[in-house]
Amino acid sequence: MDKFIVDEDLQVILQNEEDGTSTPIKGGITALDFEVISTYPKGWLTFAYLRDHQGIWWSNARKNKASLFSQDTEAFRVIDEDYCCDSQYVYLEDQAVPDSDPPSFRLLPDTPYFARDQRYLYVKSSTHFHLFEDIDTNAVIAHHDYCTDKDHLFHLSSSLRYANGEKDEVRAWLQEHQPDVSGWWSDHYAHSAEGATQITGNWYETASSIFYKTEWGGTAHREAKEVYNLVRDVNRSTFEPLDEQFARDRERVYFQWRTIKGADPDTFKPLGGPFGRDDKHVYYNGYRVDEADARQFVAFARTEHLGLSKDQQHVYRAEVVRTSQPFGQPDDVLQMIKGADAATFELITPSGSWAVDAKRVYLWGKPNKNIDRATFTHLFDADPQSWAMDQNSLYNANGKRTVKGVNGSTFVMLNEYWGKDDRVVFSFVTGSVYKSGDAATFQVTDDTGGAEDALFRYTVEGGTVRKKKR
Secondary structure, three states: OEEEEEOOOOOEEEEEOOOOOEEEOEOOOOOOOOEEEEEEEEOOEEEEEEEEOOEEEEEEOOOOEEEEEEOOOOOOEEOOOOEEEOOOOEEEOOEEOOOOOHHHOEEOOOOOOEEEOOOOEEEEOOOOEEEEOOOOOOOOEEEOOEEEOOOOEEEEOOOEEEOHHHHHHOHHHHHHHOOOOOOOOOOOOOOOOOOOEEEEOOEEEOOOOEEEEEEEOOOOOOOOEEEEEEEOOOOHHHOEEOOOOEEEOOOOEEEOOEEOOOOOOOOOEEEEOOEEEOOOOEEEOOEEEOOOOOOOOEEOOOOOOOOOEEOOOOEEEEEEEEOOOOOEOEEEEEEEOOOOOOOOOEEOOOOOOEEEOOOOEEEOOEEOOOOOOOOOEEEEEEOOEEEEEOOOOEEEOOOOEEEOOOOOOOOEEOOOOEEEOOOOEEEOOOOEEEOOOOOOOOEEOOOOOOEEOOOEEEEEEOOEEEEEEO
C-alpha cells in the first residue's frame, strides 16, 4: 500500500509500505501544514487530494506530480474520486468546471455516470467526461446509462445522445419509481404527441405543442418507428418552419427540436441541410461557427453530411469534437481545415469524395499527404466507388483504399471495367489486381467489360470477372 508522508528532508513523498521505496511528489507541494485529505487507489497507482499552507492539491499518480488548484481551504470538500468543490467551482479532479454551481451539485442516484447542478448535467464514463446543457437539470432522473427530464430521454454510449426512440426501454421503470412526476411516461403529461398533425415536412403540432418528427430503428426487416421530439418553449403564435430542419419564432431559431443559442430569428436563413446563418454568424448542426464569415460563406451542395464549405479565408468540414472547451459534449461541429487554401479549393466530385486546392488533395474533406497533388487525376465514380490515381498508386475513396500492387506512374485506365500498368491488369469491377493477366498484350474488346490478352478472354457478368483460355 502507498502512503503520502513528509520525509526527514521535509519533502512530500509517496512511500510504498511493502518494499520501502519512495517517490518524491513534484509540483511544489511543501511540508508546511501538510495533510492528506483523501486517497484513491486505481490499480497500482494512488491518486490523492492533499493540502499544505498554499491550498488544495491534486496528486496525479501517472506523473508523480501534484497541482495546486484551490486556495479555498475552508469550503473545500471531496465529493467522490472524480469530483470535488469549493465555494466557487465544481472540479473534475483539479480542473475547474466553468460557471459551475457548487451549492446545487449532486450525484444522481441509480447511476455511476451522471451528476447535476443548476446549469449542467455532468456526464462521466470510465474514459470520457463532458457537460450537457440541453436538459432540464432541475427535473433530471437517471437510470443506469439512461437519463431523462420531463420531455426528452438521453442515452450514454461514447457520449450522451438523444434517445427518444428508446423510451419504451425505461417507461415501465419510470412509471414504477417516478409515478408522481408528470413526465413523458405519465398519463398526465402536458405535451403528448397523440393526435399530432403535420404543419409541413417533419414539423408537427397539437393544440399545445410543436414537434419535430424523426424515424428510429428501421431495418431491412423492421419498419422504422416514428418519433415525435418536443420543441421546447415555442411561441406558438409566431412559430414558422423555414425548411426541413430549421424553424423560428419571434424569440428563437430551432434546428430540428433544439434551440440554436444566440441565433437571430429576424435575420436567420437556412443554407441547405444543417447549414444556416444570420447577419453575424454561421451555424452548422445547431452550433455556431465562430471563425466563419457569414457574409462570404458558401456551403457545397450535396456534401452537407461532410460539412464541406468555405468563406474567403478558410475551408471547413464537419468533425466530431467537443461543442465547447474545455468540457462540451462531442457532436458534429464545423471545423476549419488547417492549411487549406480557400481561393483554390474545389470539389472534384459532387459527393465530396475528392477535392483539391493548389497544394493538396482531400479525401472526404481530409487532407491526404500521401497523394501527389501535381499528378493527381480523378478517374470516374460508380457509386459507391470513386476512383483516382497519381504517379504513385491507384485509390478508391470508398473505404479510403490505396490499391496495393499498382504502379501509378505507368497505370492506364482503359475503360470503367479495366486498367493496367506495366506489370499487372486491374479490374475496377472487383477492385482486384490480376497478376495472371498479361499486361503487355491486354486490351479491351467491347464496352460491356469484355477484354483479352495473349492467354485469356475476359467477360464481366453481374459484378464477377470470368476468364477463359484462348
